[in-house]
Amino acid sequence: VHVHALPEGYQIQQYTIMGTLGFGGFGISYSALDNHLKRTVAIKEYLPEGAAVRDETSRVHPISTQHDGIYNWGLHRFLDEARLLRQFQHPNIVSVEDFFEANDTAYLVMNYIRGRSIQTDLDKGRKFSEKELKVILYQLLDALNCIHRDGLYHRDISPDNILLREEDDSPVLIDFGSARYEMRMQGTAQDEQDQGAAPTTIFKPGYSPVEQYEGTTQGPYTDIYALAASLYRIAFDVRPVDSLKRSGELRLTNSDPLIPAKQRGAGKFSANFLETIDVALRLDPSDRPQNISAWLEHLQDQV
Secondary structure, three states: OOOOOOOOOOEEOOEEEEEEEEEOOOEEEEEEEEOOOOEEEEEEEEOOOOOEEEOOOOOEEEOOHHHHHHHHHHHHHHHHHHHHHOOOOOOOEOOEEEEEEEOOEEEEEEEOOOEEEHHHHHHOOOOOOHHHHHHHHHHHHHHHHHHHOOOEEOOOOOHHHEEEEOOOOOEEEOOOOOOEEOOOOOOHHHHHHHOOOOOOOOOOOOOOOHHHHHOOOOOHHHHHHHHHHHHHHHHHOOOOOOHHHHHHHHHHHOOOOOOOHHHHOEOOEOHHHHHHHHHHOOOOHHHOOOOHHHHHHHHHHHO
């Protein structure tokens, strides 16, 4: 249990905290009972690791005055994420049902998914067939296409952020805490510049493309890389070589240390499917499919 997690039985608005589901760089997730509707929900609390603590009154505050700006910037982004995600109704995206401010922080109330992460399945030794992977891939591509149309990028796709529902193994993309979207609201671009030092992303070795490390322009192709890296991990039971390491070794030795999917999966998966993974794992963002439609066309061309 996280040291700053709300205790079991804690009441916040109409919800009773039932337990901790997990925690990450941006906050803590709980299972909770909606006392009005008598059903289980998931609640995500904004409590950025290393920047905030909880006091004895349950209030959350920055760890020092030097962290005030970062904390408040992140809080606004957290609420922006909630407003944006609430617009999406897609079977493969976790749905935000409500959000509110309390305890000097903010909370997202989400649909509770009964299932487990793909990473959990992998840890238990599950092997996925090409057919199973394609079913998962097509559903996730449709979900990503939905959010990309509104300028939102997930930026943290990995096997532990893809849940599989208990009832039918359908995938659900969760944890948009690292999401970055094009700021289309007036004044937001300046706010971004003012808070340039704020921690806006979490790097996930093996899954984050090089543009996330370098802070260069990101787009749909950023999520495409991470999803392809996740497919690589699921298919071959090995995490891809990190993009930063790949980039460094390429500069030094002119050799990419990543073993291509077409080599790793030869004889186990179709050459067409493996090529689809490899084209999305190209280091240079401009060499990858630039959007979901382009990757889908490539995937369908390969069938």
